[in-house]
Amino acid sequence: MSSALDEDTRRTLDAGRETAGAMLRSAQKDLQKVFIVFLVGFIGSFYALRLYIWEFLRNVTEARMSAATAEDLQIIAQTPFDVILLQAKIGLITGIIMAIPVFLYFSRDALEERGWWPSTPVARWKIAAGGLLSATLFVAGLVYGYAVFFPVMFSFLANNAISAGFKPTYSIVLWAQFIFLLTLSFGLAAQLPLVMSALSYTEIVPYETFRDRWRYAVVGMVAAGALFTPPDPFTQIMWAVPMLVLYGFSLYLAKVVVTAKRGSERLDVWTAAGRHWNLILGVGVVGGFLVYAFYAYGGLERANDLLAWMGTSRRLLTPGSTLPVTPAVALAVWTTAGGLVAGAVGFMYFVYAELEAAVEPAEVGDPTEIDLSALDADGIRAAPPEAFADLSEEEALTMANEAMDDDEKEKARAILERFDEAEERRAAEGEGEGDAPQSASEEIGDRASRAGGTFLDEFTDGETDEDDIGGYYTDVAFILDSLTSRAFRIAAVFGIVLASTFGWLYTGGIGRVFEQFLSQLPDDVTATDQIEVVALHPMEALIFEVKFSTLIAVLVTLPIVAYYAWPALRERGFVRGNRNLIFGWVAALVVGLFAGFALGYTTVAPTVISYLVAEGVRAEMVIAYRITNFFWLIFFTTAGIGLLTDVPVLMLLLNTAGVSYRTMRDRWREVTVGILGFAAVATPADVMTMFLVTIPLMVAYGVGLGVLFAVTLGGRRDLSGSEPSEGDQGADAEV
Template sequence: MSSAVDEDTAKALNNGRETIGALLSGAQQHLQKVFIVFLVGFVGSFYALRVVVWDFLKATATAKMGQTVAGSTDVITRTPFEVILLQAKIGMVTGVIVAIPALLFFSRKALRRRGYTSAIPISKGYIAGFILMALSLFIAGVVYAYNIFFPYAFGFLAKNAVSAGIKPSYGITEFTEFMALLTLSFGLAAQLPLLMGVLSYTEIVPYETFRDKWRHAVVGIVVFGALFSPPDPFTQVMWAMPMVVLYVFSLGLAKVVTNVRRRGAAKSPGTGTAHVKRRLLQFGGVLAVVALGTTAAVSQGGFGYLRESVYPTFPSWLRPSGTTGLETMVIEHGLLGEIGVGLVVAAGVGFVVLLGYTIHVLQQPVYPRQDDIRRADSHEDVDFETLAVEDIEDVSTQVFRTMSEDQALEYSRQAMYDDDRAKAEAILDRFDTIEEMDDESAAAAGGAAATGAAGSQEDEGGFVASTAAGMLDPFTEDETTEDDIGGYAYDIAFIFNSLTSKVFRIVGLFMVVMGGTFFWLYSGGIKEIFKLFLAQVPRDVLNEVAGKDFDPTAIPDGEYLQSLIEQLDIVVALHPVEVLIFEAKVSALAGLVAALPVILFYAWEPAKERGLVYGDRRTFIIWGGGLLAGFAVGTYLGFFWVAPSIISYLVSDGLRNQMVISYRIKSFFWLVLFTTVGIGFLLNIIVTMALFHVGGIVSYRSMLERWRPVVVGIFVVAAFFSPKGILMMLLFAIPISLTYLLGLAILYVLTAGGRLFGGGGGSAAEPDAEDTGVAATE
């Protein structure tokens, strides 16, 4: 049986496991020192949290909030040991982070034996400079997070929650983990370009490794986000996408430093560091000249010249008015301000020059490493544009064996475009020589090898297919054959391929519905739904929840619900992004419901062509209208009757037991959603069963014969998608299963046991006329 992962992935996993083993075995003599470093980080962060960090985090979160929003925002703890356990958890993470450099230092010899060596000599000064720069970048990322990102982000999130009638009562765990995660993210985000650039520059991890293993890097980023971000797919995607973009940017930087050093090493003796230093000195010299020239110009009245002679030539909408920030700096700080202006201008010029140089280098091919062309296994691993004529003979024969004739002609044609005729001839001559050698050897031994390989593949394929067929036998009435397994896969692939031409319409409809729903909810839709729902709850229950301090007689009827929402705090958000996540989930659900009939409509013809379905696909148009009508009727009944009755009972039960009523947003609104839209969903099950029978898609008899697999499938799906535990699974699965059985009973009565109103689908495929004639002849 073939492996679940390909050979390259298995090799990467084995290499990583061996590297970690070498890392730990090399540091085992110094584990006591590593543990001491871990302990210092653990204890230091534990007490720092107790003394200063909690107050600092709360002040940072409320810095940009309005007075009303800040007064409504609380940070709460829900269990006696929550705070101290959280401090211990953060302390352990901090201890691990500060212990990793010590672990790497003590394992440096073991890493060298594994081949992680630098192509250039690394002195202690370089190491000290790298550590200093890494710390500086980490601090810069953290400063940005706490001075800019967090104040504005929490101001926006809390204001959005309050405007929706939801109280931001953030749990201490959710609040701290959210800030800690983003703090770590900003710090690591600042490190990634430096880390990849240094590793590529020193060839400890070559640029080609970062380029070729980008899929593994993306998977690693997603896994890291799943482990350390809040347990929600939307939040994980929000965390992972910027990190993937940052990885791509860092990959470009790694290519720049790699090309600069390798070209310097190829054109001059040594490792290329002298070439890099020369470029850096030239770059720094230009910036120094720009800074000095700008400082001198400012001291000689440069701003006055700009205001009198340059600014008047600008259009009115572009012309600066008043004193600019740089002029204010000069006025307030004198000579230091002039120097500061020079540095700012030099930094701007340096950024533009660096950006242009980076774009120039990225457009060029990657310069090969020494001996790369001898170790390459494929023509994709060799950049022929960077090779000279004499380098063609050094390219391994395996590279040309993986190359087709058209690809060899393309490489030769590219050499001709570069006006290198000798190189073009050398490529074609080498390709023809190796191809002739392979043809001669293939004529002698190719037949036997091909026969053996075919027999092996047939045995393996037969084993896999027969095993899969045997696994499906208990779930079917007839024996499942190997052809069934392959046929199912081909059918599904055929249907998916047929949908590719309609993807734009399907995705467009999904995005329009999801975007419109999200905009409506974000613009106040949640609050309007909340107020409309509370209007259905008996007022005596609401007044009892509000308490004795709330006097409904002193409030006009038009302001009753608004005052009640402000007084109650009945719905709270424990996580900073919980409201946004809820809005996104509901919007995605609405988009999926809108797109599902369209997907089935377009998938009908290919499915019918493969003999999977029968009947008229126009049934899906009626089905779509039936779904809307079913959801509308069910939602009306649930929203105005079922959900208020359930909420009223639950609230009254809590009040009788002297409880403070405060529901989490995802618990409260999902309960409302399930008891409103859920009623519509259950009603649509019966509508769908009736339409499928009438349209000849799935007959009543087929539904009746397969009721056991359907019920089992309902429980399986509920087990996978229910939020928590077996109780929630039962709460989801039992009503759906009972509705399916009720639908069978209703269809039995309306169709006289399946004999009326169509019902021709769902059984065997209808034979063609040609097949019928042949059978009759036989």
């Protein structure tokens, strides 16, 4: 095994083992203390879960549910060891997390010898302040999650499952993992101000990058909210708005830290705040008065009227309803909190203004004296045109070559682009023709293209022959490039079908399908009301709806993709004929799909499920099928029959377009890999289910090959009306 590793990898592994051994030796005399901390974390969390936390999490889950919904909600243990093992697992993780900082502290001598421990002593108050701020942000994230987000989200998820005809019967393992994962995500997301400030202060990521790319951050946060939260707009707003506010606060804090560093001893934060103490106090008083006026002069009632007008059932609560105090005391608490928040905002504003003013603008020198070799790619592009006015071709080429040697391809490209711009300006002014820089750009561009080649070059040795992987890559790139101009239409169709299907399922369509399907089963199966579909995971119903909607959208979009890709496929020799054939293809495939679906829905699915249910009823068992398993079973035994029917039909259609029998016979391995990939993505996370999908599809592919063999006389002709190539004939003769 060691011979498979290169020298650098072996050296890194040896250094890691040596460091781990040195840390253990350094902390050897204190390992008992580390173990005690681990044991305290393990036992403490184990019994805390047992005595307090399970009940607390149950209360959080049911906080916003109606009495009927809370009564339907059940949290179950699927095996006798679920609860005890879950508590032990959480206790183990908690103990390790608590023990790691202690272990690192006691092994600091070994880390210092290797330069992995801060060599410059850091003031304890700074460490304490940083730790306190980190803990405060983490707790704030947890408070928001448990007090606001979780209750609303669980209420929505449970109501959605019940409205679809399912019973929210959560597995304690899946339910707890889901809660703890979201807990960790909220706590870590709250660390964003510290992370951005640290990255900006150390200039690992400049502050200007965070500031200029804020649009990408907004899109990313909104997209994350759309993907990882229920599709309720109110819930997505509850996710996205706090994240955006947090990002804005992080930008502010990073700006303060960077400005203070660049201002370097020219201004003290507390001195800057002291100059405006009266204004900060005034802002705090105004903020507290506004909160008091909101509750005391009808603002709460107007806000609730607005929520009612918007059609939501949610309402703002009066003071004292969430705190164990009288309404008067609660109003005083909220007023004080509003004043403190407003004062903090005023403090941040005036400190920011003072720090901004403290940074003196840099003196502007002669732009022709800028050292271009010391700039990075962004600096080259931002440099004034005068810096390139006297730059010769030889100097530009030398700097670009040096940048290439330093593996700075972007800088090399930027130098040549700016040089070309300078040459164009000189040509426009009658000072030159600009032919030379073009040859220089071509020379260095050739180096850049070789240095920036794809990983496929390692497999193809730079060749793009049609018989190797480079040829496949070229074909795929050519076909995808032909779809670029139609990407918006394709994406629009995909999005419309996905949204429409999901909206139908989400608004009760999945429940209606369930009821309609039950009506197809025999009376002796449905009369006892033995079939019950449950959700073991809070997001299970939504995940199934998204997966099913995506599958339908893909099936609808594929003919459109084929229609627009047809000219490129024909040019690369994959198909022949006019692309209007696609319409006939779609008609044939739809007929095959619906014929197979009708057979499955009326015969196959009822027979299979009736047999399975009858066996369970005969054994006097409670039939509680999981959503994903039950509905995928319905899909595979109904629409799946139609898809299997379409496989031979599609193969015949491909043959009419010029795809030979030999090609489909020789490419069975690629087809198998593609089907396995499709099954891994589109089916539940179960290996057995994946193979239950793959094997029937490959059998259908084999049937299609048999039909093609008979129709094409063993590959000697095809349905497109043209004779096979000499290569195909020779191969068939050999066979």
